[in-house]
Amino acid sequence: MSVTLCILAILILGGAGAAMALPRLIHCALALALSMAGLAGLYLQMNAQFVGFAQALVYIGAVAILIVFAILLTGGEGTAEVGRFYGSWRMGVGIALGVLGVLGLAVLSSRALAGQAVPVPEAQVREIGDLLMTDYVLALEVIGLLLTAALLGAVILAMPSASARTGSATHPAKDQDA
Amino acid sequence: MSSIDYLRLLQLAAPETFLTLTGLMVLAVDLIVGRGSAPGTRIILSGSVAATGCLLAAGGLFLLPVYGTFAAGMLVADPLTVLIKVSLVILTLFTVLLAFSDAAPLADPGEYFALLLFACVGMMFLTSAEDLLMVFLALEFTSLSLYILAAFNKQSPHSTEAGIKYFLFGSISAAFMLFGLSLVYGVTGSVQLPEVAAGLARAGNDPLALVALVMIAMGFGFKVAAVPFHLWAPDVYQGAPIPSAALIASGSKVASFFVFAKVVVIGFGGAPAAVGSGAAPVWVILLGIMAAVSMILGNLAALVQVSVRRLLAFSAIAHAGYMLLGILAGTEGFGPLVYYVITYGLATVGAFGVVSIVQARTGSDRLCDFAGFHRRFPVLAFCMLIFMLSLAGIPPLAGFFGKFYVFAAAVKAGSLALFILALATSTVSLFYYLQVLKQIYVGETADASHWEPVPITVSVALLAMAFGVTLLGCFPDLLLNRITIALRITGF
C-alpha cells in the first residue's frame, strides 16, 4: 500500500464521513466534493487519466455545484437545528457494519482476486475514443437517450405548472425593452 | 481503428430508432401545432402521433423482423427478443390510448407521451441486451423515464410521493446492482453474459461471486417488485398517473423479468451448481425465498385493501412471486415465463384502464366506487370481468394458462413445496379479485348521477385487450408456439 493511496483513502473516506456528519448542509456538500476529488485522484493514480479528469470535470464542476445550488435555492441551508441523527441511527450503523463485514470477508477470502497482479493498463485517450465509437457506440447512444429523458424530466419538474404560468402572464414581461 | 458497420446497427436497432424519433416528433408536434390550443386537443394531437408511431413500430417489428447481433451482445435481435419487443410496443400503445382518458388532466401531454415512448425504447434495449453494461444502462434509462412518469402530475401530492419513493428505492437498488455487476466483472473479467457464465463456472463457489449475485438479485428484485424490495409498489401504483402506473405494472415488468431470466439462465446458469441439481446454489435458495414471501405477503395484503390500485399493486407483488417460479425452473421455465408476463401485462393494463374510468368520474378508486359500474357501462364491466378472472387464473382465460405452464415447469424442475404454496395462495387471490367483481355487478349505490361517456379510444383499447386476453386464453398456442419456436431457434 503506497503513501499516495493512503492519502487518497483518507481524503475519500474523510470527505464522505464529513459529508454525513457535518451539521451544515453546505459543508456537507463541500466535503462531498472533496471526496469526489479524492476519487478522481484515485483514478489518476491507477493511470486512468481520462476517467480521472472526467470525474473531476463532471463531479466537482457539475454535480457538486448542482448540489449547492439546489441547497441554496430550496433554502435548505438553515436545517442545522434538525437532529443529524435520527432515532434509528444505531441500527443503521449496525447494518452498515454488517454489510461491510460481509463484503470485506468475501473480498478477503475470494480466490478469484487473489494472487493475480493485473498490470496497470496504459489506456490512451484515443483508444477509449475508438472503443466508444465502435464496440460501445450503442451504449454511448443509450446514455445520450438517458440524458435526453433526464433533461425532459428536469424541465417538467422545474417548470411552473400550467396555472402558475397563466398567472404570471398578467405581469408585463420585463424583457420587452430591446 | 477497427471499422464497424453502422448501417447494420441502424438496421438492427431500427424499431428503437423509429420510436425515439417518434418521441421527438411528439415533442415537436406538441410544441409547434399544439401550442395555444386546449389541453384536450393537445392530448389528442400528441397522443395520436405517439399511438401511430407505436402501431407502425409494432407492425414493422412483426412483419419485417431483422435478426442479428451487434458487438458481441450489445444488441441481440433474435426471434425471441423481437417477440418480446412486439408485446412491449403493444403494451405501450395501450398505455398511450389509456392516456386519452381524462382521468388525470395532463399539463404537458407532449412531454408525457414522449417519455412513455422513451421508456418503451429503454425496455426494448433492455430486452435485447446480452451485455451487463448494456443491461444496466438500459435499465437506468427505463427507470429514469418511469420515475418522471410517476411524478408527472405535479398538482397531486400522491403523484409526487410516488415519484420520490420510486426514485429513492430505485436509485439505491441500482447502486447495489451496479456494485454487484462490478464485482461480477472483477471475478469473471467480462461483461458479456456467455463469458460471465464461463467465468462464474471457473470461479466456482467463490464468496465474492455469491455476494455479487445477491446484489444483482436485489436490483432486479426491486424492478419486478418482489418482496422484500416491494415497498415502493403500492404507493407508486396508487399515486402515479394511471397510464404511468399501467406501464410500470406491465411493460416494465415484462422487460425486467425477461432480462432477469436471461441474466440468470445464461449468465448464472454456469454458476456454482446447475439449477435443480442436488446441492442448490445460494441464489436458487435466495430466489426461492423471494418467491415464497412475495406470494404470501402479496396475496394476504391484497385481501385487506380498499383502494383498487393498491389491490392491483399487491396482486402484482404476488404475481412477481409466481413469475420467480418460472425463473427458478431455469431453461424449462423460460417459455412459460414469457407467456405469463405478456398475458399478465395485457390484463393489468386493462384493469388499470377500467380503474382510470372510475377514478375520473368519482375522484377515487375505492372498491365502493365501483358499485353500479355494471349498470352504467355493461360492456366495460364485462371487460373488467375478463381482466380480473384472467389475473386470478380462471380456465378459459390467458392468465390460467400462464400460471398452468409456469407451475408445471416449477414441478418439473423439482420445486414441489413452492408449487403447493403457489397453488394455495392462488386460491386466496380469487377472493380479492372477486371482491372487485362483486362491487361491479351486485354492489349497491345510492349515487344515480350521470357519468360522462367513455372516450372512444379508451373503450376500443379496453375491448381489444379483453379480446386479446380471451383469445390467448382460448388458443394459447397462438403465442406459445411462437415462443417455443423462437426459443428453439435462439438455442435454449
Place this chain on the structure above:
Amino acid sequence: MAETLDQIFVALKTWLVSFAPGQWQPLVSAVISVAAIIGTFASLFALTTVLERKGLGRIQNRYGPNRVGPYGILQPLADGVKALTKEDVVPRKADRVVHFLAPLVLVVPVFLALAVLPVGRNMVAVDLDAGLLFFFAVGAVTELSVFMAGWSSRNKYSLLGAMRAIAQMISYEVPLILSSVTVVMLAGTLSTVEIVEQQAVYTHGLADWNVFTPWGSAGFILFMIAAAAESNRSPFDLPEGESELIAGYYIEYSGFKFALFFLGEYIGMFAISGLGITLFLGGWSAPFAFLSGIPSYLWFFAKLMGLIAVFIWVRGTLPRLRMDQLMNFAWKFMLPMALVNLVVAGLWRFLPGGVTRWVICSAVVVGAYLALGRAVSGRAGPARRSYRFAD
C-alpha cells in the same frame, strides 16, 4: 543561432537539472517548471493590471496611473505593498474556514491549468495525453471557489454575485467546451502539445492555424466570447458589477485575500486565452514561414498580449449585459451556433479539399449565424433601434 535562442530556456532547464542527483531529477525538473510558470505569469499579471488601467484610462479620455515610476509602470508594486499591509477583515458572521479556503481554491487550479499550455517549442510543464480535459477539469474547480467565497461571506451581495457567477459560468462552459471539441475532432487528440504541432506546419508560407478555416474562425470567436464570460470579464461582469453588487462574491475580502482573488481572475484569463491560442491560433508557431526564426515563446506571449489587449478594449467599450440577455445569448445563440459548428467541422473533415469545401462550410456557418441572430434578436433584419427611456 535562431535554434539556440528558441531552445534557450529548455537548455537552461536541462543544465540546471543535471546538477541534481539521479532520483531527484524528475522532482527538480518539475520544481523548475512550476517556478518558471509562476514567475512568468505573476509578473505578466502585474504588468497587465497597469496596462489595463492605462488602457481603460485612454479609452475614457484620462491618463490612468502615472505617479509611481516612469509612466506609472511601477504601480503594481505600490498596489502589492498596499494589499499586503492592509488589515485582513473577516466578517464576524462569516464561515471562517470556507472563507479562508475560497481564494486558495481559486488560485491553485488556475495555476495548475497553465501546466498543460505549451508556451514554446518543447516548453510545457506536463505533456498529458488528455491535456485539454485536464484544463477543463481543473477549470471546473474554480466555480466551486466562487461559490465558497460568496456563500461564506454571509453577505447578500456576495451571495447574489456568487449565484450569478455560477449560473453564468455553467452556461458558458457548454459553448466553450463544444467549440474546443471541433479542434479535438479535427486534430484527433486531446494533447495540447500535439494540437499545436499539427498547426505549426506551413502551406504556401502560411501556417495551418485552425483559425484560418471556416469552422476554426467561428469556433475561435465563440471560444473567446465564452472565455470572456468564464473569466467574468466585461461585458459579462455581472457577478461583480460594481454598480449593482459592489464587488460580487469577493465583496467581503480584503488585504492579501482580495489580492489573491484578483490574481486568480487574471491568471484565469491568461490561462483561457492561452488555451484559445493553443487551440486556434497555432500556439507558439509563427503565422508565416519566413517569421519562424523568431523564438517560439515570443510568439506565444505576443499572441497572449494581443488577446489581452482585445479584452481590455472590449471592457472599455461595451456596456454590461443584463442577466436575461446573458442567459438568452448563451442558450439561444452560443449553444446552437457551437453545435452547428461541430457539424461544419465534420463536413470539413469529410469533404474533399478545395474551393467547394470552403464555400460549403462558410455558407453553413454564415447561414446559421444569420438565422440564429435573427431568431434571437426577434427582428427580421437590421432596423433602427428604439430606446424606451432615451428617446
